[in-house]
Amino acid sequence: MTYTYFLELGLIILFVKFFSLLTNKFHIPKVLGALLVGIFLGPAVLDIVHTSSFLDILSKIAIVFIMFLAGMETRLKSFIAGTKKFAIIAIMGIIFPLILGFLFSRLYTHDFVENLIFGAVITSTSVSITIEALIELKKMKTNVGLAILGAGVCDDILGIIFLTFVINSKNLTFGTFAVIFAKIFLFFLVAIAFGFLVYTIFVFLGKLLHTDDIPVYAIAYALIMASMAEYFGVSGIIGSYIAGLVIGTTDGAKKTKKQIDTLVELFFSPIFFASIGLNLKSLAFSFEAWIFIFGFAAITILSKILGNGFGAKMCGYKKQDALRIGIGMSTRGEVALIMLEAAVELALIQETSFSIILVAILLVDLISPILLNMSFEKNKKVDTEKLQEA
16 A cells, blocks of 8 residues: 555665664764665564565666766766776676686585576676765775776676576577677667767756756656666666766766755665665574575675776776775675576576575675775775876
């Protein structure tokens, strides 16, 4: 019923605010508080708020806005100049998790397909969580922030290919992949052409309209781009991120970002991060299963630190920055959960394996923001990073 939705939203927003006060007091990223709220209010603990199509839609809208803001924070020229580096970082960040996840899962099951799913699911990164942490740390415009965002976009595209592999694993053909690559390529051609058109329109509108009207058109553009991306089989967050890159170059970008940021901070962000925690249905596992879960969570984080960190070192980043990039890329979310659900629906993994991977992902999302915060706090007094010149 409608009133139930209202109650659940109210509880989420209220408890996220309360938990954020606690996390701020202990200098812990507020993202962690929102994730804990989902676990606390959800089926795993109090069982008073549940996942629903309504919350799922709001969560997806939240991701679009979060990535749109991230795009506005990014300098377009620097992003384009670093594309080659981002691709290398992303590729290394896929190879390591795939191999380590596959090998470690052999301790739990010897089913080849399940082992492959364990590895494939942890290849994808959820930069939405990291972005919130970077914004809080005021590190979005640093070398690390740009690398995480850029590699995250490349990672998401590669994640879509992996998702296609999972969904079509029982009927995989060369034509399947050819179509996916063609659609991705076509999307970027359309997105670039549309971006130039929108930029011209916004420059024109900026001279004719009151600046308070611009955020409305910016939001519409972000949603249209997200829809366009989904139509071409690409994640909607890539479309909204591109929209942010375009709007970020306009004169009214600063004011537009501030107004949209307020909306996201007060409403959408709490819903998105709490919704991740709501996915946890139970904490009833055997002692042996918990040992494996903690081990797999450690491997999930370590694989990204090694993979993305190694890729960053290959691209000339300093050791400390490479470590931060690896930690920042270790969060998992949307693509991983979609891939995991698809694997269950296709009977590629058992329900117990699904639950184990899900809990491990949630643990990673709880731990990674703390590690990222610690990596910056360590050298806070001497950290005077500036964005690399193209």
